[in-house]
Amino acid sequence: MRALLPILFICILGFTEIYIETPHRIIEPSDKEFSAVNAMKHIEAMGTVPHFMGTAENRKVKEYIIDYLTGLGISTEEFDGYSQLSWGSYARLAKTENIIARIPGTDPTKTLMLCAHYDSVLNAPGGADDVHAVACIMEVAKLLLRQERKNDVILLITDGEEMGLLGAKAYSEKYDVSNLGLILNYEARGNAGPNITFEWSDGNAWLVQQLKKVGIKPTASSLSYEIYKMLPNDTDYSRFKEKGVPGINHAFIDGFSYYHNPEDNAENVNVASVQHTGDNMYRLASHFVNQDLTDVRSHNASFFNMLGALIVYPSQWDIFILIGSILLFIFLFYKKNRADQIKIVHYGVSLFILLFSVFACFGLSYLLGKLIYILYPHYDVFYSGQYYNHMWYWGAMTGMCIIILWLIIGYAAKKFNTYNIQMAALTIILAISTATYFIAQTATYIFLLPAVLIILFLLLNKENDAKNKAGYFLPYLFAFIPCLLWIPVYRTFYNAFSIAGISLASVFFGIIALGLFAIFPILLSYKQKVSPFFGISLFLACMAIAHIKSKPSEEKPLPSSLFYVHNTVGNSAKWVTYDSHKNIGNQMYLSDHNMGVVPLHGSDEHIYKSTEIYNNIEVPSVSQDSSIFLIRHNDEAYLTRVLIQDMENIEEASINNQPIIKSGSDLRGKRVIDVFGMTQDSMLLNITKKDTSVNEEIYVCTRYLKLPTPDKIEKNACRVDGFSSVVQKINY
Numbered sequence: 214m215r216a217l218l219p220i221l222f223i224c225i226l227g228f229t230e231i232y233i234e235t236p237h238r239i240i241e242p243s244d245k246e247f248s249a250v251n252a253m254k255h256i257e258a259m260g261t262v263p264h265f266m267g268t269a270e271n272r273k274v275k276e277y278i279i280d281y282l283t284g285l286g287i288s289t290e291e292f293d294g295y296s297q298l299s300w301g302s303y304a305r306l307a308k309t310e311n312i313i314a315r316i317p318g319t320d321p322t323k324t325l326m327l328c329a330h331y332d333s334v335l336n337a338p339g340g341a342d343d344v345h346a347v348a349c350i351m352e353v354a355k356l357l358l359r360q361e362r363k364n365d366v367i368l369l370i371t372d373g374e375e376m377g378l379l380g381a382k383a384y385s386e387k388y389d390v391s392n393l394g395l396i397l398n399y400e401a402r403g404n405a406g407p408n409i410t411f412e413w414s415d416g417n418a419w420l421v422q423q424l425k426k427v428g429i430k431p432t433a434s435s436l437s438y439e440i441y442k443m444l445p446n447d448t449d450y451s452r453f454k455e456k457g458v459p460g461i462n463h464a465f466i467d468g469f470s471y472y473h474n475p476e477d478n479a480e481n482v483n484v485a486s487v488q489h490t491g492d493n494m495y496r497l498a499s500h501f502v503n504q505d506l507t508d509v510r511s512h513n514a515s516f517f518n519m520l521g522a523l524i525v526y527p528s529q530w531d532i533f534i535l536i537g538s539i540l541l542f543i544f545l546f547y548k549k550n551r552a553d554q555i556k557i558v559h560y561g562v563s564l565f566i567l568l569f570s571v572f573a574c575f576g577l578s579y580l581l582g583k584l585i586y587i588l589y590p591h592y593d594v595f596y597s598g599q600y601y602n603h604m605w606y607w608g609a610m611t612g613m614c615i616i617i618l619w620l621i622i623g624y625a626a627k628k629f630n631t632y633n634i635q636m637a638a639l640t641i642i643l644a645i646s647t648a649t650y651f652i653a654q655t656a657t658y659i660f661l662l663p664a665v666l667i668i669l670f671l672l673l674n675k676e677n678d679a680k681n682k683a684g685y686f687l688p689y690l691f692a693f694i695p696c697l698l699w700i701p702v703y704r705t706f707y708n709a710f711s712i713a714g715i716s717l718a719s720v721f722f723g724i725i726a727l728g729l730f731a732i733f734p735i736l737l738s739y740k741q742k743v744s745p746f747f748g749i750s751l752f753l754a755c756m757a758i759a760h761i762k763s764k765p766s767e768e769k770p771l772p773s774s775l776f777y778v779h780n781t782v783g784n785s786a787k788w789v790t791y792d793s794h795k796n797i798g799n800q801m802y803l804s805d806h807n808m809g810v811v812p813l814h815g816s817d818e819h820i821y822k823s824t825e826i827y828n829n830i831e832v833p834s835v836s837q838d839s840s841i842f843l844i845r846h847n848d849e850a851y852l853t854r855v856l857i858q859d860m861e862n863i864e865e866a867s868i869n870n871q872p873i874i875k876s877g878s879d880l881r882g883k884r885v886i887d888v889f890g891m892t893q894d895s896m897l898l899n900i901t902k903k904d905t906s907v908n909e910e911i912y913v914c915t916r917y918l919k920l921p922t923p924d925k926i927e928k929n930a931c932r933v934d935g936f937s938s939v940v941q942k943i944n945y
Contacts, residue, residue: 216743219733222689227700233521234407234432234701236489244359247352247495249488255281255348256487257479259331260340266309266332266373267890268851268918274331274344275310278370281351282314285358287368289314294383295871296373302882306873307373307889309380314368316357323394323506324365327353327498328381328449330374335851335918336933338478341471343374345482346399349491353498362502364394371449376889381449390453394506395420396460397497398450399490405483406467407432408490412441412450414459416510418527423504424461425516425523427496430489434517435528436702439653459509461497463490466708469599474772475931515655519697531657535650538661541668542643546636548672554632563625563637570621571641571723574614578719581610582712589763590794594772594933598712601769605759607707610715612751614722619744622730623737631734638727639667645724659702660724663695667731692732699725765797765929772933773798777921778811779826780940782912787811789821791934798930813854813885813914813940827921830937835913842898842943846915851936853892854914857884857900862909864901900945911943 240248258277264270275291282289290313298305312331329346333339350368357366373379410433413420417438424431441462450460465486471477516525549555585606586592592600626634646661670691703725707718730737736744765771774791775798788802789811795803806822833846844853857863860880866873869891874880888896892915902909917937924932 216733216735216738216741219688219692219736220743220747222692223696223700223729226693226696230520230697230701231704234430234518236407236430236483236485239484239488247349247356247488247491249484249491252345252348252352252487252491253479253482253484255351256340256344256482259347260338260344260479260482262338263336264331264333264339265335265851265918266307266376266379267893269849271332271372272310275312275372278312278331278347278351282312282354282368285355287314287316287354287358292384292387294380294387296379296383296386297873298377298379298382302884304873304884304886305377305379305889306868306871306886306891307376307379308869308891309371309373309383310890311372311380311384312368312370313384314354314370316354316362316366316368318362318364318366318502320363321365322363324367324392325498325501325506326367326369326393326396327494328369328371328396328398329400330371330380330449332372332375332380334375334473336475336935337473338475340478340480340482341401341404341465341468342473342477343399343401344479345401345487345490349399349487349494352491353495356495357498357502360499364502364504364506366498366502367393373890374449378447378449378452379889381452385452385456390456390458393453393458395501395509396450396453396458397494397501398448398460398462399494400448400462400464402464402466402472403468404465404471404477404481405486406465408463408465408486408493409433409437410461410463411437412448412462413438414454414461414510416459416512418514418525419509419511420459420461421514421516421523421525423500424493424497425525427500428523429492429496430521431493431523432518433523434702435513435515435655436517436659439656443653463493465490466705469597469708469711470595470601470603470769472596472599475933476770513655515658517658517698518701519694528655531650531654531661534661534665535646535657538643538646538665538668541665541672542639545668545672549632549636554630555636556629556633559629559633560636563629563633564640566621566625567634567637567641567727570618571720571727573617573621574719574723575716577613577617578610579716581613582715585712591765591771591796592712593793594774594796597710597714600712600763602759602762603711604708605755605762606712606715607704607718608755609752609759610707610719611722612748612753612755614719614726615748616745616752618723618726618730619737619748623739623744626734626737627739631737634737635671635731635734638731639664639671642667642724642728659698663698663728666691666694667728670732688732692729695725695728695732699728767928770929770931771796771798773926773930774933775799775802775920776934777824777827777830777937778814778940779830779832779938780812781832782940782942784826786824786826787821788824789814789819791819795820796930797927798932801925813856813912814938830917830921830939832939833913833915833941835941835943837945840899840901840945842900842945844896844898844913844915846895848917848919850892850915851889851918852916853888853896854916855886855888855898856912856914857886858910858912860884862903862907864903866898866900868899869897870899902945909945911945913941913943915939915941
């Protein structure tokens with residue numbers, strides 16, 4: 214049972230770090246400190262119903278924000294901006310209604326901007342994403358008015374973020390951003406967890422030091438900074454970063470099951486997470502308004518959390534730590550080889566076996582992920598399979614990997630002595646540290662610092678069986694920092710990628726397990742069978758709990774897609790879903806379904822079933838005057854999609870007097886244009902042909918945020934879109 218103590222030590226230490234990083238404090242209403250209780254009142258007012266851009270509900274939220282800020286005496290305006298995006302044959306045109314509020318300073322250097330977006334996705338109230346951040350900005354603004362301020366402050370609350378950062382794009386194209394010294398942008402990718410500063414502008418060392426100086430339990434790491442740079446993700450800050458404006462991006466990511474979920478409402482937002490966001494927003498804002506923001510750039514830093522503190526050091530140190538660790542490793546290797554504790558052949562074979570064990574974890578975890586989707590196909594409607602119970606699969610995958618590693622590496626430890634295993638594990642971690650330095654320099658610490666400690670441990674440790682007291686405590690001393698570093702990052706890594714990326718998380722676990730095996734070789738012992746029993750128990754228990762929690766409930770409903778399409782061209786109607794499978798939320802509409810492409814609703818095949826045409830879904834009227842088409846509708850249209858079948862004969866085109874095709878563009882093939890925020894009552898389409906004798910086909914798809922009949926949905930499901938769509942053909 215000697216192997217049980219290291220397992221308990223690793224688990225207790227790792228989860229202690231996770232607990233410390235988790236927000237807990239909540240401040241009651243206060244005029245001197247940020248209070249989540251005050252902020253929750255705003256979240257309840259703005260985050261109870263969906264407010265997609267361009268809709269009446271969206272405008273209600275906008276007016277609520279403007280009324281509150283003007284009531285505080287802050288100069289506030291609405292900026293109606295137009296912006297466009299395009300990808301290949303697809304384009305997007307939108308009118309956004311941004312809110313811009315200004316708090317003047319007494320002696321400004323440059324301006325500090327606080328940024329968040331108030332629009333939600335189509336059928337989610339956006340209580341977390343991103344109403345919580347807007348509410349925090351509103352409360353922070355109130356507190357900032359009560360203190361001395363050197364710099365000007367702009368509160369930019371954008372519209373249209375969910376449809377492509379449209380409001381931020383419109384602002385950055387209209388206004389001079391050279392006067393912005395720093396942007397603090399706030400987002401959400403879930404509804405709970407610590408407020409993580411996950412993205413930084415380059416040259417971030419001074420900014421990181423300011424967060425360390427004034428933050429309350431600041432959660433940040435240069436690992437997330439490096440990873441985010443490699444991902445295709447964007448936020449409103451991206452529109453300013455590409456123009457060279459320094460900034461910091463913040464978000465919480467726990468509770469990812471609620472991301473873009475109809476249950477992302479005020480009731481489900483974690484109050485302690487709001488407090489953590491608001492605390493640090495206020496601390497940073499009140500600090501930066503009195504700093505010289507002329508140029509906040511410096512060098513890059515390496516930084517990470519440990520026991521509630523933010524550890525920061527210059528990233529230039531990493532190369533010296535890396536070279537020093539390699540030299541120490543060479544000395545250790547020479548010493549072990551000289552003492553005949555390792556043999557080159559055995560070391561080489563051990564190296565191969567350890568790499569094979571990590572790849573085995575990857576392969577079997579990949580199969581586990583596929584099996585989970587097969588057994589529970591309804592998980593597929595969630596991003597990355599992050600169903601409400603998805604963290605239990607983290608435990609199951611961990612248990613499975615422990616079994617795999619013990620079986621494979623334990624065999625090598627039995628065949629060869631443990632020194633070969635330890636040196637092979639250290640070689641892999643050092644190789645990864647070296648590669649990380651050249652790929653993502655400031656993230657090198659995540660493997661390099663534990664590698665240094667493992668080398669020192671192997672230099673100081675005289676006997677693997679640790680017969681003396683010093684030798685008994687030595688492994689725990691040198692495993693302390695690796696456990697604190699690795700386990701929270703391992704959890705966050707899985708949390709970010711979930712079931713869809715479970716195999717990637719298993720590779721990270723395999724690597725850190727090699728390091729911990731090097732410190733605690735007893736975990737590999739075939740005689741001490743604690744590791745496999747722990748792994749089997751963990752796997753079975755987590756899979757069982759996950760299964761028990763796999764069924765949707767009223768408290769945790771299944772988001773289900775269903776919409777109605779009336780195609781006037783063929784005078785037909787369909788019930789359609791974007792879900793890959795029928796589920797409890799739409800199966801009553803889709804019995805005896807078909808599969809096929811639904812025109813103007815994506816190029817993929819969808820599940821659909823023909824139905825009757827409902828007359829209560831209005832067909833917009835289309836009137837023509839020369840090259841101008843006026844499309845009118847009585848109901849509020851949240852989106853109008855225009856399809857021009859052949860662009861070769863189109864000279865130019867505009868929608869609501871906004872050009873979408875310019876003369877001389879020389880476009881070919883079809884063109885799809887989505888129009889947001891401009892189609893509530895009518896839409897003006899103006900198209901000029903090169904050859905007026907050639908007939909052109911134009912399709913218009915108008916979407917209303919309602920279904921033609923009362924929605925029939927089980928109590929354990931919720932509607933994720935629920936729109937009606939009318940397709941019309943215009944011959945021109």
